[in-house]
Amino acid sequence: MKYLALIFLLMLSGCSGLKIDDSYQSEGHDSRVQFIVLHYTASDLPRSLQLLTGDQVSSHYLIAEQPATVYRLVDENRRAWHAGDSQWSGRTWLNATSIGIEMVNRGYITGPDGEKVWQTWSDQQIDTLIVLLKDIMQRHNLTPASIVGHSDIAPQRKVDPGPLFPWQRLAHEGLIDWPNPQAVAFYLTEFSQQMPSVEWFQQQLAKIGYAVPEHGELDQATRNVLAAFQMKYRPQRYDGEPDAQTAAMLLALSTQFNR
Structure with missing residues (x-):
């Protein structure tokens, strides 16, 4: 009984005497930082x-x-x-x-x-x-x-x-992705003639990484996500309203993300 108690105390103190072999190292790992x-x-x-x-x-x-x-x-x-x-x-x-x-x-x-x-x-x-x-x-x-x-x-x-x-x-500086200006100009011509649906905006935002509702309604939660995107990529106007320029930048960026 005294022997078992001693082992328990040694384990609690971190002095269990366990030997760990580090001679084999797995290649299947990466940084916890994503x-x-x-x-x-x-x-x-x-x-x-x-x-x-x-x-x-x-x-x-x-x-x-x-x-x-x-x-x-x-x-x-x-x-x-x-x-x-x-x-x-x-x-x-x-x-x-x-x-x-x-x-x-x-x-x-x-x-x-x-x-x-x-x-x-x-x-x-x-x-x-x-x-x-x-x-x-x-x-x-x-x-x-x-x-x-x-x-x-x-x-x-x-x-x-x-x-x-x-x-x-x-x-x-190559630290973040940015919508390609030529692609934005091309898509802007298309979206100026016909705006995509709210559901489309939600889907494109989700592709990039945003947590956004995907129910097709322009609710306050969706406006907040649109405003966050606009504040980052089109800070001259970040009212959370879907428009042709935002759509063009979204499509240009989501296309780059999903190559």
Whole structure:
């Protein structure tokens, strides 16, 4: 009995004496990281650090504005709490499969007429983000389809990183996919003559990765997803209304996704 109790105590203490042979290694594995999610903090640096180092919300990295310092707050092998209730390409609750990058940016203030006045992004901060993204993507063997915004994975409740975030700059660096301009122009001619149905818009959004209803009704949930797509790819107008240009960009992008 004493012998069994000793074995139990040794196992609890991690000193069981178990020998593990590491001479064989499987090739059937990849990184747990499948996505990189971009956020803004909606606060200044001191408040951002205070919030992100507490026990309620966290991210793997925080990028300050001036100077554009990169703070590593959570090891990439650990799960940070940044995505919340989220979905992309059929995966849910993306904390477990993503790296979260928060950027110090106040987001927006509400103007006197109720309109949102968005804060611009500094070139230095975006330059630093690009270097960090390239490093993460290379180490985890990620594709351009892996980088998303919080508004992409949670369009019913989030708008960050917002319409002024320079997604096209990331596209120019090869970090995200972007609708081919020639394809957009071609499809725009077609859709200007006849708009596709709401169900078509929902199907194309789903192909790209968005969690969207597919019942053919232009409800608020569908408008929110359309607005998230427009904010990213056509930030000049992101009212959530289906239109010919949005349709053309959607088809150009979904065709690229499904080659």
